[in-house]
Amino acid sequence: MLPQQLEAASHHGRHARLLSGPGTGKTLVLSRRIVYLINEQSCSPIDIVALTFTRAAAHELKKRIENELGQILTPRTSTLHSFALRQLLKNAHRIKTLPQPLRIADDWEERNIIIEHLKTLLNHRRISQTRELLLRLAADWESLAADEPGWAPDPRFIGNWHQHRGVFGYTLRAELTYQLKRALEQIPDFDIDGPFRYLLVDEYQDLNKCDLAVIHGIARAGVEVFAAGDDDQSIYWFRKAHPDGIRSFSESYPNARDLPLEICKRCDPNILALAEFIATLDPDRIPKSIRAENGRAGGEVQILRFANQNEEALGLAQLAQYFINDRGFSPNDILVLLRVDTRNAYSIPILQAFENLGIPATTNVQADGPLNSRFGRIIISFLRLVLNPTDDLSWYQILSLRNNHIGFETLLAIYDLCRNNGIRFNQALAIIEDDHNRLQYNGLRVQQETGDIRNLIQRFQALTQSTLNNLGDVNQHLTTILDETIGNIPERQSIEDYLNSFIREYEIQTVSHLISTLDSVSEDIEQELQQDKVNIISMHKAKGLTAPIVLIPVAEDEHIPGREQVNPGLGDERRLLYVSLTRAKHHLFISYCNCRTGQQRNLGRDSGRLNRSLTRFLRDAPVRPVDGLQFVRQRISQ
Numbered sequence: 001m002l003p004q005q006l007e008a009a010s011h012h013g014r015h016a017r018l019l020s021g022p023g024t025g026k027t028l029v030l031s032r033r034i035v036y037l038i039n040e041q042s043c044s045p046i047d048i049v050a051l052t053f054t055r056a057a058a059h060e061l062k063k064r065i066e067n068e069l070g071q072i073l074t075p076r077t078s079t080l081h082s083f084a085l086r087q088l089l090k091n092a093h094r095i096k097t098l099p100q101p102l103r104i105a106d107d108w109e110e111r112n113i114i115i116e117h118l119k120t121l122l123n124h125r126r127i128s129q130t131r132e133l134l135l136r137l138a139a140d141w142e143s144l145a146a147d148e149p150g151w152a153p154d155p156r157f158i159g160n161w162h163q164h165r166g167v168f169g170y171t172l173r174a175e176l177t178y179q180l181k182r183a184l185e186q187i188p189d190f191d192i193d194g195p196f197r198y199l200l201v202d203e204y205q206d207l208n209k210c211d212l213a214v215i216h217g218i219a220r221a222g223v224e225v226f227a228a229g230d231d232d233q234s235i236y237w238f239r240k241a242h243p244d245g246i247r248s249f250s251e252s253y254p255n256a257r258d259l260p261l262e263i264c265k266r267c268d269p270n271i272l273a274l275a276e277f278i279a280t281l282d283p284d285r286i287p288k289s290i291r292a293e294n295g296r297a298g299g300e301v302q303i304l305r306f307a308n309q310n311e312e313a314l315g316l317a318q319l320a321q322y323f324i325n326d327r328g329f330s331p332n333d334i335l336v337l338l339r340v341d342t343r344n345a346y347s348i349p350i351l352q353a354f355e356n357l358g359i360p361a362t363t364n365v366q367a368d369g370p371l372n373s374r375f376g377r378i379i380i381s382f383l384r385l386v387l388n389p390t391d392d393l394s395w396y397q398i399l400s401l402r403n404n405h406i407g408f409e410t411l412l413a414i415y416d417l418c419r420n421n422g423i424r425f426n427q428a429l430a431i432i433e434d435d436h437n438r439l440q441y442n443g444l445r446v447q448q449e450t451g452d453i454r455n456l457i458q459r460f461q462a463l464t465q466s467t468l469n470n471l472g473d474v475n476q477h478l479t480t481i482l483d484e485t486i487g488n489i490p491e492r493q494s495i496e497d498y499l500n501s502f503i504r505e506y507e508i509q510t511v512s513h514l515i516s517t518l519d520s521v522s523e524d525i526e527q528e529l530q531q532d533k534v535n536i537i538s539m540h541k542a543k544g545l546t547a548p549i550v551l552i553p554v555a556e557d558e559h560i561p562g563r564e565q566v567n568p569g570l571g572d573e574r575r576l577l578y579v580s581l582t583r584a585k586h587h588l589f590i591s592y593c594n595c596r597t598g599q600q601r602n603l604g605r606d607s608g609r610l611n612r613s614l615t616r617f618l619r620d621a622p623v624r625p626v627d628g629l630q631f632v633r634q635r636i637s638q
């Protein structure tokens with residue numbers, strides 16, 4: 001370890017802020033700090049909790065610690081959402097404001113059940129109207145506007161939402177940290193896991209006001225906080241994160257120590273210099289020093305100007321071809337980052353240009369995966385019902401997705417039965433099973449289908465309860481469940497492969513563990529890269545990734561900062577560009593066009609105008625734009 005990293009890892013005795021720029025070894029310091037506390041300070045693993053921003057980051061940190069200490073000595077490592085859920089589950093008997101048992105609606109359920117139902121109940125013409133109300137509610141939790149005097153959400157929306165969650169018994173993921181904050185403040189005997197003494201928080205700059213309040217609440221119990229992050233990399237304003245949290249850390253935690261990391265082992269000096277120029281444009285940033293490690297070559301940085309999007313796509317494809325064919329790089333050594341890609345308007349021309357030159361590339365748009373297909377959701381719902389036969393959302397999904405001639409109108413009629421009798425969805429199904437006449441429309445079909453599903457659930461329960469609960473048992477039981485629920489449909493193999501990969505990776509030994517692991521996946525704000533292909537992804541999803549060669553097209557003021565002309569959005573756009581530049585190790589190419597035609601003409605600020613200009617964040621940069629096609633031709637001819 002470098003001296004600064006070693007000093008930070010061995011810090012002890014008071015709160016601390018680890019200011020860690022890109023590529024400076026933040027994850028290494030966090031893992032070594034935990035090793036230090038256990039080996040050198042004789043701390044028990046239960047004395048330590050580490051919180052990360054994404055599941056992948058938690059998994060990586062946990063694996064690093066396990067490699068050092070072994071599985072038994074590895075402390076709890078999770079996302080803040082998972083931590084909040086764990087505390088709420090532990091204290092469920094003390095919480096009177098949430099439906100019980102605590103059931104978190106996943107993204108598919110929120111989109112396809114909750115929002116769709118509320119749209120109908122509210123008589124909205126467009127789904128966007130309903131989604132906006134739910135997003136506004138989440139923003140009020142994240143920003144703590146919901147705690148301010150006079151907070152007044154749309155009463156009709158709130159009333160229908162409370163009634164809907166009462167029928168289906170769910171809690172939204174967006175409210176988990178807010179509910180934990182309220183519980184810490186309002187329930188005197190609320191019992192936090194532990195007690196623990198040390199709290200390590202990764203990506204502290206991405207916490208919103210609600211997240212910060214939870215950390216403060218924990219710290220008040222005498223817990224030492226070690227906050228790692230970088231205000232220059234705060235890019236999640238859409239979830240109300242703000243760099244003020246890490247900037248004001250010393251004010252929130254008096255006498256806290258600052259621990260800077262200054263040596264970047266990722267980016268070559270020229271790349272880092274351009275990124276630092278952009279970061280320093282922010283007059284409110286924390287002054288810091290960051291430099292590339294000694295011995296690194298200068299690195300290549302170019303800003304390329306093209307006449308239009310066709311020239312841009314061709315030029316970037318030819319550059320990629322040069323690096324692959326002439327320089328020996330692999331396609332997955334190249335990362336293409338887009339600020340926006342409305343209706344794939346920007347990625348499709350670039351992808352087509354790559355394919356025309358025989359370069360394998362992907363836009364990675366398959367974000368949902370096989371488990372969010374129709375048959376994937378049926379499997380997930382059956383697995384959940386094996387654990388909890390009264391899971392209302394899972395009952396709804398199975399009834400709505402199986403080939404049973406039960407449509408939306410029938411399901412709404414069941415919902416009305418719930419609403420009129422003050423009962424849950426699963427209770428209404430039990431009533432209809434006893435007497436199908438309780439449902440005036442399609443009652444007999446619902447009765448028969450519910451009985452068939454319940455018989456399958458009981459068979460699966462008997463199967464899973466008779467196991468020794470090892471990895472082989474789970475695989476075998478999963479095969480049986482797939483056989484009896486979806487059979488040999490074309491999508492069967494991709495669903496089975498996806499589930500088996502989780503079982504292997506996380507050494508899953510029970511159905512319960514499988515479900516909890518799958519549930520945690522959808523809380524990520526991250527991107528899985530495909531091997532052996534050039535990956536074209538969004539700037540937001542590139543955080544945490546790196547590549548030898550990074551291409552950043554559409555670097556125009558109409559999109560960066562686009563419509564964001566004042567803070568906080570303006571600052572977020574500047575920091576997003578900074579994060580994107582620092583994904584590059586050795587070669588960085590930024591491109592923009594003088595004009596855009598067709599569909600692209602109608603996107604961005606000043607929609608409809610042909611002419612475009614370089615983003616304001618690069619206009620005065622030390623790197624000057626050059627003719628893109630001329631540069632590419634010269635490079636290819638070398």
